[in-house]
Amino acid sequence: MDHDLRGKRVTLIGLGTRAGGLGVARYLVSQGAEVTVTDMRPAEALAEPLAALAGLPIRFALGGHEEQDFTPQRADLIVRNPGVPRRAPLLELARSHGIPVEMEMSLFFHACPAPIVGITGTKAKTTVSMLTGELLHSTFPDVVVAGNMGVSALAQLPRLRPESPAVIELSSWQLEALIEHGLAPRIAVLTLIAEDHLNTYDGFADYAETKRGITRHQRPGDWLVVNRDDPEAWRAAAETAATVVPFGEGDRGDDGAWLTAEGLLWRWQGGETRWPRPTSWVLAGRHGARNALAALAAAMLAGASATSIERGLAAFQGVKDRMETVAEIDGVTFINDTTATAPVATVAALEAVAQRSGQVHLLAGGADKGLDPSPLAEAAARHQAKVYLFAGTATPALESALRTRDLTPYGPFSGMHEAVTAARYEARAGDVILLSPGCASFGLFRDEFDRGDHFRQTVTALGAGRQSDDSSSPALPPTRAPHPQRHPRRGYPAPRSGEKGARPRTQEKPPLLSPTGEGVGG
Numbered sequence: 471m472d473h474d475l476r477g478k479r480v481t482l483i484g485l486g487t488r489a490g491g492l493g494v495a496r497y498l499v500s501q502g503a504e505v506t507v508t509d510m511r512p513a514e515a516l517a518e519p520l521a522a523l524a525g526l527p528i529r530f531a532l533g534g535h536e537e538q539d540f541t542p543q544r545a546d547l548i549v550r551n552p553g554v555p556r557r558a559p560l561l562e563l564a565r566s567h568g569i570p571v572e573m574e575m576s577l578f579f580h581a582c583p584a585p586i587v588g589i590t591g592t593k594a595k596t597t598v599s600m601l602t603g604e605l606l607h608s609t610f611p612d613v614v615v616a617g618n619m620g621v622s623a624l625a626q627l628p629r630l631r632p633e634s635p636a637v638i639e640l641s642s643w644q645l646e647a648l649i650e651h652g653l654a655p656r657i658a659v660l661t662l663i664a665e666d667h668l669n670t671y672d673g674f675a676d677y678a679e680t681k682r683g684i685t686r687h688q689r690p691g692d693w694l695v696v697n698r699d700d701p702e703a704w705r706a707a708a709e710t711a712a713t714v715v716p717f718g719e720g721d722r723g724d725d726g727a728w729l730t731a732e733g734l735l736w737r738w739q740g741g742e743t744r745w746p747r748p749t750s751w752v753l754a755g756r757h758g759a760r761n762a763l764a765a766l767a768a769a770m771l772a773g774a775s776a777t778s779i780e781r782g783l784a785a786f787q788g789v790k791d792r793m794e795t796v797a798e799i800d801g802v803t804f805i806n807d808t809t810a811t812a813p814v815a816t817v818a819a820l821e822a823v824a825q826r827s828g829q830v831h832l833l834a835g836g837a838d839k840g841l842d843p844s845p846l847a848e849a850a851a852r853h854q855a856k857v858y859l860f861a862g863t864a865t866p867a868l869e870s871a872l873r874t875r876d877l878t879p880y881g882p883f884s885g886m887h888e889a890v891t892a893a894r895y896e897a898r899a900g901d902v903i904l905l906s907p908g909c910a911s912f913g914l915f916r917d918e919f920d921r922g923d924h925f926r927q928t929v930t931a932l933g934a935g936r937q938s939d940d941s942s943s944p945a946l947p948p949t950r951a952p953h954p955q956r957h958p959r960r961g962y963p964a965p966r967s968g969e970k971g972a973r974p975r976t977q978e979k980p981p982l983l984s985p986t987g988e989g990v991g992g
Contacts, residue, residue, distance in 0.1 A: 480503040481548050481549070482551070483508050487917075491519060507530050537560070541569075574622070574647075592661070605765055620919075648684070657771050663703045704716075754825065755825060793805060810906040823904055832850060833903070850872060885924075
């Protein structure tokens with residue numbers, strides 16, 4: 471494909487409500503393309519991104535799609551949002567006419583002048599991406615971190631220089647474009663592969679193959695940083711032309727990044743460097759330590775110094791919406807891990823929190839993605855967590871899995887305020903209230919980030935209410951707080967479907983475009 475976009479008629483399908491779609495539209499206009507933006511949602515549902523694009527020479531086709539925008543009659547190129555399925559009929563129509571289908575990431579990889587560190591995995595890709603950027607910052611002050619976390623990669627192109635790396639978080643959907651167009655990062659990082667997004671893939675094998683696709687087009691001289699402890703991710707080691715750099719628990723004696731009894735070890739080409747194990751919430755537990763290993767391996771390969779790694783590990787405060795400490799009220803810590811949209815992510819969050827707190831009060835449940843809830847239920851039982859369920863299509867199966875393991879959940883609740891209030895009533899000083907749903911958010915919330923916003927707002931309101939109530943007296947113990955009558959009392963069974971207090975369970979189907987448009991792929 472000729473990547474000169476001047477004068478080309480380009481259809482962008484799926485504007486989205488976050489940065490990626492805006493970044494693509496602006497980039498296409500800046501390159502001289504004749505741009506059409508089409509989205510199934512009407513204008514009123516896209517008010518914010520449309521306002522951001524006001525004044526640009528863009529034709530909008532909203533509230534539905536027009537076939538002509540995907541044929542030679544109107545288009546020379548299609549750019550799809552990550553939320554649009556790869557085999558959507560209109561994309562297949564375009565391909566049948568020989569019209570190329572690109573995505574933001576394929577456009578970015580073609581245009582990027584900097585060496586790319588690409589990071590993917592079912593869990594921890596945002597944390598590892600942000601941490602890698604933090605570790606690189608002292609050595610490369612101009613390092614850029616962008617991609618699936620909601621920062622448009624194309625919008626960062628003017629800042630990029632050949633001598634400074636770009637750290638790019640990649641979802642499975644974004645990887646589809648790299649696979650289709652034969653592209654790959656200079657340094658690829660694969661954190662782990664577990665069940666996720668099975669409602670949009672042809673089973674787990676298809677999803678896992680897509681995740682390993684980050685290395686499919688790497689060449690000799692490139693590097694693949696991969697989890698030695700995860701069998702599904704480790705399969706990539708036998709499929710790549712790149713140099714394999716493992717990370718994992720225990721010192722295997724090979725080059726790579728290893729978690730030892732003494733801390734973090736980097737062994738490379740005959741040399742060894744060690745750092746103490748991180749102690750922050752966001753890097754706690756085995757999963758947190760593996761995240762640190764993956765990030766330091768990528769950063770060292772990209773040219774970071776040992777001192778830069780030490781500073782970055784100490785400075786890293788985590789990422790919004792990922793094991794984010796929102797507040798402490800009356801000794802109860804509130805943690806926002808809303809981006810845990812798969813059971814494996816909630817398992818890791820429970821492990822990290824349970825090691826360092828009293829009782830864990832877990833807010834879980836939501837919309838179904840075709841995933842087995844058993845790992846989440848087993849972890850909740852193992853850590854003796856109290857579980858508060860959001861209403862949603864995934865919740866009945868999760869509730870059943872919990873009850874099978876002798877856990878009686880609270881709920882299901884029809885909103886964040888109800889769930890948080892119920893957990894707050896049960897919590898005591900030293901406990902943690904953890905939002906880590908293990909499910910998607912469709913139905914009750916616009917997306918997982920909206921869910922996190924509601925959690926923060928609810929917790930902030932609780933804190934403000936406590937301050938106004940007790941500004942002139944010592945804080946009352948939580949047991950003195952009135953118990954909301956619509957919530958199950960301590961020790962009472964939660965309402966089942968059809969009982970008083972239970973929300974009717976209707977089938978919710980995610981839209982053709984995921985509400986975020988980007989920042990949502992596993």
